[in-house]
Amino acid sequence: MSNELSRASEIIESYDCDQSNLIAIMQEIQAAYKYLSEEVLTLIAEKLNIGTAKVYSVATFYENFSLEAKGRHVIKVCAGTACHVRKSQPIYDAIYEYLGLSGKKKTSADGLFTLETVACLGACGLSPVMTIDGEVHAKMTPEAALALLEEIRGKEAAEA
Amino acid sequence: MNRTKLTRESFHVFQANARNALKQSEQVTSVLICAGTGCIAGGSMKIYENIKAECEKRGLAVYVGLKHDTDEEKSLHVKMSGCHGFCEMGPLVHIEPMGVMYIHVQPEDCHEIIEKTVLGGEIIDRLVYHLDGVAYPRQEDIPFYKRQHRVVLENCGRSDAEDIEEYIAKGGYEAFEKALFEMTGEEICKTVIDSGLRGRGGGGFPAGRKWEGARKQNAPQKYIVCNGDEGDPGAFMDRSVMEGNPHSVLEGMMIAGLAVGSDSGYIYVRAEYPLAVNRLKTAIAKAEAYGLLGDHIMGTDFSFHIHVNKGAGAFVCGEGSALTASIEGNRGMPRVKPPRTIEHGLWAEPTVLNNVETFANVPLIVRNGVDWYRSIGTKNSPGTKAFALTGNVENTGLIEVPMGTTIREVVFDIGGGIRNGKKFKAVQIGGPSGGATTASREHLDLPLDFDSLKSIGAMIGSGGLVVMDEDTCMVETARFFMEFTQKESCGKCVPCREGTKRMLEILNRIVDNKGTLEDLDLLEELADTISHTALCGLGQSACKPVQSTLKYFREEYLAHVVDHHCPICNKEKPHPTIDADKCKGCGKCRKNCPMEAISGAPKQVHIIDSEKCINCGACVTNCPFGAIAAAKEG
Numbered sequence: 001m002s003n004e005l006s007r008a009s010e011i012i013e014s015y016d017c018d019q020s021n022l023i024a025i026m027q028e029i030q031a032a033y034k035y036l037s038e039e040v041l042t043l044i045a046e047k048l049n050i051g052t053a054k055v056y057s058v059a060t061f062y063e064n065f066s067l068e069a070k071g072r073h074v075i076k077v078c079a080g081t082a083c084h085v086r087k088s089q090p091i092y093d094a095i096y097e098y099l100g101l102s103g104k105k106k107t108s109a110d111g112l113f114t115l116e117t118v119a120c121l122g123a124c125g126l127s128p129v130m131t132i133d134g135e136v137h138a139k140m141t142p143e144a145a146l147a148l149l150e151e152i153r154g155k156e157a158a159e160a
Numbered sequence: 161m162n163r164t165k166l167t168r169e170s171f172h173v174f175q176a177n178a179r180n181a182l183k184q185s186e187q188v189t190s191v192l193i194c195a196g197t198g199c200i201a202g203g204s205m206k207i208y209e210n211i212k213a214e215c216e217k218r219g220l221a222v223y224v225g226l227k228h229d230t231d232e233e234k235s236l237h238v239k240m241s242g243c244h245g246f247c248e249m250g251p252l253v254h255i256e257p258m259g260v261m262y263i264h265v266q267p268e269d270c271h272e273i274i275e276k277t278v279l280g281g282e283i284i285d286r287l288v289y290h291l292d293g294v295a296y297p298r299q300e301d302i303p304f305y306k307r308q309h310r311v312v313l314e315n316c317g318r319s320d321a322e323d324i325e326e327y328i329a330k331g332g333y334e335a336f337e338k339a340l341f342e343m344t345g346e347e348i349c350k351t352v353i354d355s356g357l358r359g360r361g362g363g364g365f366p367a368g369r370k371w372e373g374a375r376k377q378n379a380p381q382k383y384i385v386c387n388g389d390e391g392d393p394g395a396f397m398d399r400s401v402m403e404g405n406p407h408s409v410l411e412g413m414m415i416a417g418l419a420v421g422s423d424s425g426y427i428y429v430r431a432e433y434p435l436a437v438n439r440l441k442t443a444i445a446k447a448e449a450y451g452l453l454g455d456h457i458m459g460t461d462f463s464f465h466i467h468v469n470k471g472a473g474a475f476v477c478g479e480g481s482a483l484t485a486s487i488e489g490n491r492g493m494p495r496v497k498p499p500r501t502i503e504h505g506l507w508a509e510p511t512v513l514n515n516v517e518t519f520a521n522v523p524l525i526v527r528n529g530v531d532w533y534r535s536i537g538t539k540n541s542p543g544t545k546a547f548a549l550t551g552n553v554e555n556t557g558l559i560e561v562p563m564g565t566t567i568r569e570v571v572f573d574i575g576g577g578i579r580n581g582k583k584f585k586a587v588q589i590g591g592p593s594g595g596a597t598t599a600s601r602e603h604l605d606l607p608l609d610f611d612s613l614k615s616i617g618a619m620i621g622s623g624g625l626v627v628m629d630e631d632t633c634m635v636e637t638a639r640f641f642m643e644f645t646q647k648e649s650c651g652k653c654v655p656c657r658e659g660t661k662r663m664l665e666i667l668n669r670i671v672d673n674k675g676t677l678e679d680l681d682l683l684e685e686l687a688d689t690i691s692h693t694a695l696c697g698l699g700q701s702a703c704k705p706v707q708s709t710l711k712y713f714r715e716e717y718l719a720h721v722v723d724h725h726c727p728i729c730n731k732e733k734p735h736p737t738i739d740a741d742k743c744k745g746c747g748k749c750r751k752n753c754p755m756e757a758i759s760g761a762p763k764q765v766h767i768i769d770s771e772k773c774i775n776c777g778a779c780v781t782n783c784p785f786g787a788i789a790a791a792k793e794g
């Protein structure tokens with residue numbers, strides 16, 4: 001087995017290769033690898049002794065699983081009701097345009113950002129909210145959101 | 161964490177000591193920093209660090225946990241608490257025993273808080289909540305809190321969520337101990353039935369009857385499942401309970417385990433609530449360390465284990481059979497019922513499935529008795545209900561009121577009315593599965609309880625209350641909810657999979673002002689079919705927002721389909737425009753306009769009166785010089 005898969009293998013074994021833990025296993029692997037590759041899905045199926053189709057069906061059912069590599073930073077704009085009525089859509093649109101996204105393409109060309117929506121973060125009191133890499137940013141406006149992205153871009157450029 | 165497991169006797173000793181410690185702790189000044197998701201996002205962790213640093217600078221020794229006899233030299237209690245509820249004003253800092261609450265606290269305020277308030281007993285006016293020129297330094301006087309009746313949330317915001325000793329000092333695990341040693345399963349079920357506790361997850365099914373049903377099942381293995389998959393956008397009550405008072409959820413589940421004869425519980429939490437997952441796991445580990453969870457609890461034959469499962473982002477998993485399928489590691493798809501979950505639930509075994517708030521009510525009922533519980537709320541909906549009050553309202557946050565409180569009290573007295581002086585339009589209750597109520601008098605005075613809401617086509621749902629002002633278009637709102645449900649439809653049954661898609665297409669068309677009157681009939685017909693034929697609750701209730709807005713806000717639909725112009729969505733009414741450079745003043749447009757909206761003298765540039773114009777386009781096609789541009793889309 002390649003080195004790349006050894007971490008995934010360890011994770012599966014830490015759950016005793018029990019198929020009822022399929023979702024937890026995939027969550028942990030995705031946390032480590034950022035996404036679920038075809039190789040990883042095949043490995044899970046083999047180790048849990050279930051069909052690849054079953055693993056694929058579960059991986060594609062849940063919103064949180066990604067079969068494609070994501071950008072370095074994941075932005076989630078909340079599209080819950082409270083954020084919606086306090087105008088979260090313009091924030092999403094502004095970021096979408098800023099990152100030059102189109103159609104199904106949710107990751108910017110430089111691989112730096114992936115833009116997603118989330119149904120509700122449960123921080124409705126602070127709406128509209130968005131998260132960048134899990135950190136919540138409250139009371140957003142399109143301008144403030146773009147300023148945050150500019151800042152990250154600047155930092156990344158300085159490090160590169 | 162290795163410590164001796166508690167027996168019944170040592171639990172009593174521990175409890176007495178904890179109470180004593182709590183009493184002592186109440187003598188010293190406590191600084192409580194809200195560590196709910198909202199305040200953490202506002203920077204409350206930094207405030208916690210700063211407060212501690214400020215204390216260190218002054219040589220003030222700080223407690224973690226309660227004050228004990230051995231801690232003579234320590235003089236200040238600093239703790240992170242659960243959600244205080246007043247999220248709009250966060251980050252919140254609470255100082256006891258003064259009862260002072262500071263709002264919008266910034267890290268740089270910490271120095272002043274310690275110096276002036278904690279050491280000097282002086283109130284910092286700048287950090288106090290003000291309303292209409294009146295300052296409200298004490299939390300209990302603030303109108304937002306005054307009208308509330310906090311039972312389930314009482315300890316959220318007052319206790320250190322991670323401290324099991326404090327929970328026990330405040331009566332925690334007393335109900336479980338009573339149930340374990342003094343009650344039979346049948347008696348527990350009877351208590352819950354008599355209390356009239358109804359499921360807080362939406363349907364309002366009597367919890368005790370569910371328990372009794374599962375108890376009577378003859379099966380060696382049964383399960384207790386807690387639904388913490390709070391997926392309704394705009395709702396965060398369960399999140400706050402799991403974060404702020406996790407032990408109350410565990411205790412409720414343990415009592416359910418005793419009642420039905422189960423040794424295994426699962427809590428299914430949304431992946432979007434990482435803090436809730438952590439707090440629950442910490443609480444489980446602590447309860448296990450004390451021997452309150454695990455094998456042979458308090459030396460008896462009763463064993464109970466609780467597992468935490470993280471959801472993976474599927475709204476449909478809030479539905480019982482989909483949730484259990486997800487715990488089993490499958491696609492979270494609902495199945496046809498019957499058999500019901502109490503007969504055929506998790507791993508095909510009898511299962512009690514309740515939501516977080518329902519379980520959190522149980523210890524209170526067992527401890528304080530049925531009569532106490534029934535004294536709160538209404539006859540058919542006893543107790544309180546937590547609501548997440550959000551949207552265009554002044555005071556957003558988490559509230560708890562007795563069942564039967566009116567919408568008016570919630571929106572205007574607790575919520576403080578509408579933001580920015582706008583007019584109230586509607587309240588959306590129950591998320592994508594609920595309906596919109598209107599601003600009409602009868603609806604504003606409608607009591608919030610299971611049956612009253614059902615009577616107007618809404619439902620309590622999990623308790624999301626989204627307030628909408630006059631700038632919210634109800635058609636667009638209905639479209640928003642339909643888009644949500646459509647996206648979350650699992651695809652198993654045709655009515656929901658195809659029906660919601662068609663409804664969304666129609667709604668999109670209407671919002672774009674391209675709909676027709678027939679579309680409204682079609683929407684009603686589809687809604688009727690889907691709600692009667694969909695497999696699960698998600699599909700059956702998916703049409704409620706459309707149905708209720710069609711009923712109560714029909715004029716807004718008519719604006720879209722008849723006038724092709726919504727005064728809210730399209731601020732500027734679309735109309736063709738005449739290019740002054742190209743117009744020769746021939747008058748052909750004026751003569752062809754059915755609304756007499758065009759005026760102008762011969763050989764002069766003509767103008768269109770946007771008020772009269774219905775955007776029919778006759779002028780555009782009739783202009784021989786191509787001088788009239790059609791209205792822009794949108």
